[in-house]
Amino acid sequence: MSSSTPFRIIICGGGIAGMSAAIALRAPGREITVLEQSRLASEIGATISLQPNASRILQQEWKLDPISEARGMVDRGFRIFNTDGEVVRNLPLTSKSEYGGDRIMYHRQDLHSYLQRAAISEDQESPAVTIRTSSRVRACDATIGTLTLEGGDKLSADLIVAADGIHSIVRQCVLGEVTPKPTGLSAYRLMIPIEVLEKEAPEFCGKISPRQPFTSMVMAHDCRLIMGPAREGSVYSIVALVPDDRMNEDADSKQSWVSRGDLGRMLSTFEAFPEWMTAVFKLTDDLGLWQLRDLDPFKTWTKGRVILIGDAAHAMLPTQGQGASQAVEDAEALGAYFDGFAAIDLES
């Protein structure tokens, strides 16, 4: 390869991991393409939080401004309530210096589109990343570094980053067939405008104060509610974790964030919860349900020209809120590993 040939990188998957890898790997002399199967037009309405380990990378390493550009809200702590609405535990998150960054809550669409804008921005020395939507990868050859798209196009790269999520296709060429396994937990998710919540659920708001930047939890009857505001306090998100064996739905058929839940069945699962709590479930017609799946740790994440990152490498349960944060860490580690590595290095 001559020194004028760019270092070609293809990232399969344009989720949080893929966009983060694109940002971290951008450098002069590189040609980066993200292949995304969807049109990136209909991101699901859900909140997502980045923990201090990831916020630090966005703000200090990548010099991004997610608080104003992605309307992030700094989380001031966890408050755990009993079913009477009394606080039983308070865990403040005040010491940014201790963790080197903040836990920041976002609307997923805001964070994702801000990362996308950063990847394609023209205001850097390095060439902008190309994002190809409606480009579904169906096969990969790790040794020669090729990806085959649905429709037959074949693309080659010096480095292939597999950021195509828990059901990764590219992973097959590294590890063979891997089937994610159910964890026994499913998650309902819903999001309500805070104005609606205040008008329609005053008893809930009297106990939980939804505009305050806290993560609130209620844990009872084997179920767990995790709640918090996003988008500068204009929306309130609720994630309800339910053991599969206590659900009144077919959990196994709900394997993606776009699966819908049934309100009547959710209410019967939560029938032991008080009315002040369950009243809020009725305030949305967009009820999602997702069965949480997991992967056993892999012996390797690399083969030939391919490396796995994000959920493709290590899917995470939302209980620690680290799914997206670990994806950001993966991207930063990849960026550091290839720092200074350009086409000229490939001559030797």
Ligand SMILES: Cc1cc2nc3c(=O)[nH]c(=O)nc-3n(C[C@H](O)[C@H](O)[C@H](O)COP(=O)(O)OP(=O)(O)OC[C@H]3O[C@@H](n4cnc5c(N)ncnc54)[C@H](O)[C@@H]3O)c2cc1C
């Ligand atoms: C719609 C959605 C909503 C989510 N919401 C939350 C949340 O609220 N809270 C939370 O903690 N976690 C959430 N997660 C999970 C969390 O985002 C991930 O743990 C974390 O961001 C790591 O993401 P990832 O980029 O590795 O995988 P993903 O977010 O799954 O992204 C993978 C991307 O690859 C694309 N892709 C898949 N296969 C192919 C292919 N063959 N060819 C081309 N492209 C492909 C997908 O369309 C997707 O855009 C969500 C995931 C999704 C997909």
